[in-house]
Amino acid sequence: MKVFGVELTDELRGIVREPAALFFSIIMPVAFFALFVSLFGKLGGGEVPAGTAMLATFGAFGAISVVLMNPGIGVASDRERGWLRAKQVSAVPIGVTLTAKVVAALPYALGVLLAMTVTAAVTGVLDASPGAVLRLLAVLVFGALPFALLSLAIGFQVGPGTAAAVLNAVLLPSAVLSGLWMPLEIMPAFFSDVARFLPTYHLGRLALAQLTGGPALTHVLVLLGTTIVTAALAAVSYRRARS
């Protein structure tokens, strides 16, 4: 536990001492959210007001973008500079180091979600009980785990520059196709057909279910399955990584 504390502290220091990364990871998704809720947040017609539903979908986008970008680029940088090798030959099991990398991204994700919640409340579009909002935050933070594992799998194989490009190429189309930016109801039917196969869609729907009380089991199972697959991918990728 003491060792995990050291690993986590080092990771958090890395986050706090790199304000530029903080800007892109937190400010950008929140600014995006603020723009969309100010334009469409007061629209009705759904099970919950549009602004409240956006907290679930944009929240999913924000949490995924944080945990997808940070651990992967971090591990790619560590590998490139020889720091990952230094960790591998230390007395710390590498799983502890990698877990710390993933866990360190969670406060980031929580920061994004809290900022979005405050934005929704301030702009008057938040119409949900505190309990529902807390469930929503918990689902998004923990539901982002498979994306952190995917991020590690990619980070073990490519350099930091390529990792950023690949991860963005995964994130942005998935977000659009999953209806995290614009509701699928107003998109061509093709988007809905594809979305059902994307874990990003299921995280968004699971988050939405916390506000609407809709069914959640299918989404939970898909996310659990995705976690198992991405964990296996990360393990294989680690073993094949050149340190």
Added chain:
Amino acid sequence: METVLGVRGARHSYGATRALDGVDLDVGAGECVALLGPNGAGKTTLVNMVVGLLPAGDGVVRVCGGDPRVAATRRRLGVVQQSLGFPTTLKVGELVTGAAVRAGASRSAAGPVLAELDLTDLAGRRAAKLSGGQQQRLQLAMALVADPRLLVLDEPTAGLDLPARRRFWRLLAHRRERGTGVLITTHLIEESAAVADRVVVLDGGRVRASGTPDELVARLPDRTVIAKTSIGRARLEALPGVVSVRTDGEHVHLGTRTPEAVLRVLLAEDPGLSGLRVESAGLEEAVAGLMNRGAA
């Protein structure tokens, strides 16, 4: 002498290429062993096994009796890499303290090591901003902070100037007196001769020779005959007293302990012989000779 590193029958292949082929190696407490060999000899593969990054094939690697692939065994191991880029966000003191905790020592172990390596004043500086020599000292501080029984140093003085090298070896000598064994890989053969108790020559994935630097030099040529000649390599290798043949552009370098006899044969067999000179052979020639023998 207590053995801090024992390697028996280490084998490893990369696809069809055999990098290590049954290597045995021991390092005792307080002993410094230099691992020499050309690029591709298998040094890096062997070091990767010793630090737990690779399995030993059907062989065995033990650090203080434990398997280095087990994290707990690596508490007894300190490693200095040839090149290491520190994270841009961490400070010197934080890195050494972190290394202490990771290796099971207390945080307070960092202070004395920082002082020993003259890093106390730099403790608050970002590690990535240090000079090359300071970064190398920082790596050594991180490797030493938990008082390891075995230190593995991969080209540790590459890029350091002469005073920094001397300082590095003085620090290491102090630790060796306290019983820390050292395995060092280096291309600086003369430097290894100065600091190592024993030299192990690796080539083609096998140990070609092992002994003290003096033993290796004594076993091999003490003179090098250099000349331009039309005599073919096969004949040169068959000349009485010739133990190594190396070509360098138009010149051949013949390692021998009987230079007079070699010269007589060369002059008799090649009337066009030119550029003739005879030089003393050091450990470098000895190592070249050993590798030559191995290839023969």
